Amino acid sequence: MSLATAADGAAPQQNWLDKIGAGHVILAVALLLYPLVASDFFLTQIAGYSMIFGVLSLSLMLLAGYGGMLSLAQITVAGIAAYAVAILGSNNSSVLGFGWPWWIVVPFAVAAAAVSSALIGWISVRTEGIYTLMITLAIATATFYFAQQNYAIFNGHSGYAGIHAPVFWGINWRDPKPFYYLCLGLAMLSYAAVLYGSRSTFGMTLQAIRDNPRRMRALGYHVTAHKVFAWFLAGILAGLAGVLLVWFNGRVSPGTIGVDVAIDILIIAVIGGLRHPIGPFVGAIVVILMQTFAIDIVGAERFNTLIGLAFLVIVFVSPDGILGLWGRIKPHLAQESLRAGP
Amino acid sequence: MSILDQPSSSSLSGGVTRRQAWGLVGLLAAAIVAWLVFAVWPQWLNAILISKKAFVSAILNGLTLAGLYFLVASGFTLIFGLMRNINLAHGSLYLLGAYIGYEVTSRTGYWLLGVAAGFAVLAIIGVVMQVFVFRRLEGDDLRQTLVTIGISIVAADLMLAVWAGGTYQIATPEWLDGALTLPIITAVRSNGASVFLTYPLYRVVVLAAAIVIGVGLWLMLNKTRVGMMIRAGVDDRAMLSASGVNVHAVFAIVFAVGAGLAGFAGVVGGSALSVAPGEDVRYLLASLVVVIVGGMGSITGAAIGALLIGLAEQIGLVYFPTYGVVLTFVIMVVTLAVRPQGIMGKAR
Numbered sequence: 279m280s281l282a283t284a285a286d287g288a289a290p291q292q293n294w295l296d297k298i299g300a301g302h303v304i305l306a307v308a309l310l311l312y313p314l315v316a317s318d319f320f321l322t323q324i325a326g327y328s329m330i331f332g333v334l335s336l337s338l339m340l341l342a343g344y345g346g347m348l349s350l351a352q353i354t355v356a357g358i359a360a361y362a363v364a365i366l367g368s369n370n371s372s373v374l375g376f377g378w379p380w381w382i383v384v385p386f387a388v389a390a391a392a393v394s395s396a397l398i399g400w401i402s403v404r405t406e407g408i409y410t411l412m413i414t415l416a417i418a419t420a421t422f423y424f425a426q427q428n429y430a431i432f433n434g435h436s437g438y439a440g441i442h443a444p445v446f447w448g449i450n451w452r453d454p455k456p457f458y459y460l461c462l463g464l465a466m467l468s469y470a471a472v473l474y475g476s477r478s479t480f481g482m483t484l485q486a487i488r489d490n491p492r493r494m495r496a497l498g499y500h501v502t503a504h505k506v507f508a509w510f511l512a513g514i515l516a517g518l519a520g521v522l523l524v525w526f527n528g529r530v531s532p533g534t535i536g537v538d539v540a541i542d543i544l545i546i547a548v549i550g551g552l553r554h555p556i557g558p559f560v561g562a563i564v565v566i567l568m569q570t571f572a573i574d575i576v577g578a579e580r581f582n583t584l585i586g587l588a589f590l591v592i593v594f595v596s597p598d599g600i601l602g603l604w605g606r607i608k609p610h611l612a613q614e615s616l617r618a619g620p
Numbered sequence: 621m622s623i624l625d626q627p628s629s630s631s632l633s634g635g636v637t638r639r640q641a642w643g644l645v646g647l648l649a650a651a652i653v654a655w656l657v658f659a660v661w662p663q664w665l666n667a668i669l670i671s672k673k674a675f676v677s678a679i680l681n682g683l684t685l686a687g688l689y690f691l692v693a694s695g696f697t698l699i700f701g702l703m704r705n706i707n708l709a710h711g712s713l714y715l716l717g718a719y720i721g722y723e724v725t726s727r728t729g730y731w732l733l734g735v736a737a738g739f740a741v742l743a744i745i746g747v748v749m750q751v752f753v754f755r756r757l758e759g760d761d762l763r764q765t766l767v768t769i770g771i772s773i774v775a776a777d778l779m780l781a782v783w784a785g786g787t788y789q790i791a792t793p794e795w796l797d798g799a800l801t802l803p804i805i806t807a808v809r810s811n812g813a814s815v816f817l818t819y820p821l822y823r824v825v826v827l828a829a830a831i832v833i834g835v836g837l838w839l840m841l842n843k844t845r846v847g848m849m850i851r852a853g854v855d856d857r858a859m860l861s862a863s864g865v866n867v868h869a870v871f872a873i874v875f876a877v878g879a880g881l882a883g884f885a886g887v888v889g890g891s892a893l894s895v896a897p898g899e900d901v902r903y904l905l906a907s908l909v910v911v912i913v914g915g916m917g918s919i920t921g922a923a924i925g926a927l928l929i930g931l932a933e934q935i936g937l938v939y940f941p942t943y944g945v946v947l948t949f950v951i952m953v954v955t956l957a958v959r960p961q962g963i964m965g966k967a968r
Contacts, residue, residue, distance in 0.1 A: 348762070401953055404960040408761055409916075412706050412908055416952060419905040424945040537901050541769055548766060580781060586773035593766045594756075 309462055318454040322526070324570065326454075328562040329461040330522045333468050335547040335558030337515035340472055343552040344481060345508045346488035347402070350540045351414040354421045355395045355513050356520030357535030361425075361432060362387035363441060363524045370440030373433045380444035388517035395513020396506050403505045406491075418540045426532040437531025441524055452525060461522060465559065468515050472555040475511070484508050545589050551601025560600050657804060676804055676817055678938040679931065684823040684892070686930025687830030691885035692903050693910035693922045694837060695878030701854040701917020702874050703754065705764035710882055711904030712775040717742045717883025718890035718899070719783050722790045731793045731891070738887035739880045746879025750872050772900070780897055790891040796822045826888055833881070837919050850874055854917040855966075909948060913955045915965025924963050 313321055334352055341347045365374045367383045378386075402413045425432040443452035450456065475481045487494045487501050495501050524530050533539075542565065550561020568588065572581035596602040657679070661672045696710045707713075717738040725734030749771070757763045799818040841847035849870050852860045861867045886895075889903075906929060914925025928951055936944030955962065 401956055404956050408704065408706060408765060411765060413912060413952075413956070415708070416905060416908040416912060417949075419901065419908070420945050420949045420952075423905075424943075424949075427945060428942045430942065538773075541773065544766075544769065580777060582777035583774050583781075586770045586777065589773070590767060590770035593763055593770060597760070597763055 306466065309466075313455050313458055321454045321458045324563075324566060326458050326461040326522075326526065328566045329465040329559070330519050330526060331543070331546055331566065332559035332562035333465055333515055333519040333522075335543050335550065335562055336468055336472060336555060337512040337519070338543055338547045339550075339552050339555060339558045340475075340512045340515065341508060342547065343554075343557075344476055344484050344488065345505060347399075347505065347508070348408075348411045348544075349398075349402070349414045349512075350411060350544055351395075351398050351418045351421075352512070352516045352543050353535050353540045354418045355391045355398070355516040356523060357421070357425070357530065358394050359387040359391035359517035359520030360524035360530040360534060361438070362390045363521055364438035364530050365431070367441065369438040371433055371436070371438045373429075373438070374431075375438075380446075384521055387521055388514055391517025391520060392510050392513035395516060396510040399506045399509025399513075400502075403502055403509075415537075415540070418535070419537050422532055422536055425535060432532070435532060437529060437534070439529040441528055441530065443525035452528075457526070464518055464522060468518070469555050469559070472515075476555070480504070480507070545585070547599075549589060549592050549599050551599030553598055553601050553605075557599060557601045564600065673817065674938055677819070678934045680819055680823070682931035682934035683927075684827050684930075685934055686926045687827040688885055688889045688892070689903075689906045689910055689930050690830050690834060690923055690926035691881055691888065693907040693914070693926055694834070694919055695881040696907040697911045697914070697917055697919070697922045698850070698874050699878045700911060702850060702857070703764070703871060704761045704857075705754070706768065706908075707878075708765060708768040708904065709749075709772040709775060710768075710878075710907055711900035711902070712772045712779070713742055713745070713879050713882035714886040714889070714903045715779060715895070715897075715900040716745070716775065717886025718790070718895040719779060719788070719886075720883065721887030721890055722788045722895055725790050725887075731791065731796070734790065735884060735887045738883040742883025742886075743876040743880030745883075746875040746877075747872050749879070750875035754871070754875075755868065772904075776897065776900060783897075785897055788890070788895040790887060790895065792822050792891045796825055800824055823892060826892055829888065833884075834919070834923055837877075841919060846870070846873060909952050911962070912952055913962060915962025918962070918964040918966075921962055921964030 312325065316325065334356055337355070338349055338352045341349050363383055364371075366376050366378050366386055367380065368377045369375045398414065398417055401417070402410045405413060425437075426435055428434065443450070443457070476485070483494070483499060484504055487499065487504055491501050523534070527534070546561040546565045547558050548561070549564055550559065551557035565585065568585055569581065572584045575581075575584070592599060596606070598605065657676060692710070692714055695713075696707060699705070699707050699710075720741050721734040721738040723734075724737040725731050728734075753767055753771070754764055757767060798821050800821045802817045802819055804817040839847075841851055849860065849865050850873075852865075853867065853870055853874075857867065860870070885903075910922055910925035910929050912925075913928055914921030914923070929948055932947045932951055933944060936947040940947075959965070
């Protein structure tokens with residue numbers, strides 16, 4: 279298990295640039311200016327999509343990196359939010375669809391995701407380590423089959439279509455530029471929140487529990503409660519990503535929460551690296567680029583083979599993903615890392 | 621029953637121990653099931669449970685499916701118990717076995733040859749995987765598991781490339797076709813003649829094969845030297861290695877048997893049901909749930925888990941079609957809540 283480490287608390291006398299880190303500022307400026315140079319395709323299909331999956335994988339990184347709980351159910355949690363948006367909001371599948379306004383739907387959807395994530399967590403924290411992976415995979419698969427079979431709630435195989443992103447302040451938020459900034463805003467917020475959270479008392483306690491649950495229990499900490507709360511927080515992230523995902527696709531079906539997607543999330547997190555919150559985003563960009571352009575390299579059909587092989591190579595070569603590779607190359611380059619590393 | 625438990629349990633009620641009470645409950649349940657299966661149903665029962673034919677068929681289908689699940693899950697549980705890695709490519713092994721069985725059967729015309737090929741080829745693949753993949757990542761359970769994910773993705777894609785997305789059915793030989801008339805009366809006609817239940821012979825054979833293999837595995841694990849080593853490895857891998865046993869050889873044997881059984885189940889299942897992409901995930905889920913419910917690394921546990929899940933799935937299919945998966949799920953959650961290590965699992 280790759281271990282994430284929180285940076286030491288910054289010294290009080292640092293100025294704001296040192297505190298945030300020059301790398302973060304450069305990255306943020308670059309991302310804010312990115313729409314000036316990028317085409318609509320690169321804005322939504324690549325950047326926006328990568329950020330949605332980055333946030334999804336970030337919720338996994340939060341659990342796995344800080345809590346030591348490897349989950350395959352993150353897409354299930356996001357799917358619950360997506361289905362909630364379709365059911366509470368409006369869709370054109372003539373099943374359910376309460377037609378509530380978006381500012382009521384979104385909090386409800388995210389809350390539903392967070393609560394179900396906490397429930398999944400409560401079930402799976404009864405076991406440890408590799409067992410968690412197994413149980414969450416079983417939960418994800420069972421949910422997929424349930425969504426496929428059930429017509430009363432999930433509208434079966436076809437799912438829901440015709441879900442629109444909200445239009446307010448005179449902006450249609452599904453247009454490329456607004457949607458990009460929406461995704462960027464969520465990605466930055468969640469990244470900052472996870473980074474801040476990892477240095478908070480709760481984050482420290484969670485990491486201590488990951489390292490030695492028995493000792494923490496002996497010290498009087500409620501181990502299960504901390505873990506379940508981590509699941510709840512991860513559920514909020516995954517739920518937000520799920521809302522963006524359903525706005526992006528305009529539809530949600532059992533295929534959205536399939537086992538292959540669940541495994542994609544894990545691949546993204548592992549390829550990127552579970553040591554630092556930036557890892558999932560790096561992994562998401564790599565995997566999304568690969569998924570988009572592998573078709574040009576190996577033909578339309580066999581790109582899953584390429585992704586699988588790339589994943590195998592990464593797992594074999596570097597257990598910590600691209601961040602781990604970077605960590606090994608960095609000393610040879612003898613220069614400062616762009617980001618303020620942990 | 622330990623000595624410490626005696627006073628509390630005997631003081632419960634009139635000297636009946638807890639074990640005796642459970643035995644009585646079990647006997648009662650068995651009697652009810654036997655009555656449900658063999659008696660001619662009164663009208664009110666037909667009204668509740670649709671019809672006797674539907675009920676008994678669901679039970680029989682559940683038993684057959686349980687046999688299939690047991691074949692797949694027993695290999696999964698052995699590999700898991702011994703090597704502590706989850707072989708997420710286990711579903712792919714099942715599907716590959718089914719495709720190989722289909723190819724061999726349709727080319728040679730001998731179904732038994734297809735079954736043998738399914739077992740043998742997958743057993744060899746299992747050993748190859750163990751030697752070339754898992755041995756390199758010795759002691760890193762998480763990476764071993766991640767590698768199996770990569771293998772399952774590549775395998776699923778390559779199988780799609782070779783066999784495309786169509787559905788295949790492996791042809792069973794003539795001597796396995798036909799139906800068996802079981803001594804179970806489903807209804808009595810108005811002229812007094814009894815209608816007996818007929819059931820496909822092949823499915824009965826699948827169930828019988830699963831039972832024979834289950835007993836065989838149990839005997840191998842409990843009565844042979846290799847089985848002793850495997851059981852020792854499940855309990856304490858390091859100690860087994862320290863006492864001079866070639867652990868790698870034991871791992872290779874377990875992987876061969878586990879993967880071979882998955883391939884065997886693929887051919888047998890592909891003849892009873894069908895072979896299509898996506899079956900790998902279905903049987904992976906089945907193995908996962910069976911092993912979670914039954915307990916990791918226990919053959920008896922796999923049998924119990926398979927029985928529960930197979931019956932739940934088929935009964936769910938008949939009585940609440942769109943909520944069938946929920947029943948499976950509830951069984952898993954209840955097991956985890958009451959006994960996190962599974963029904964036959966040992967607490968670690």
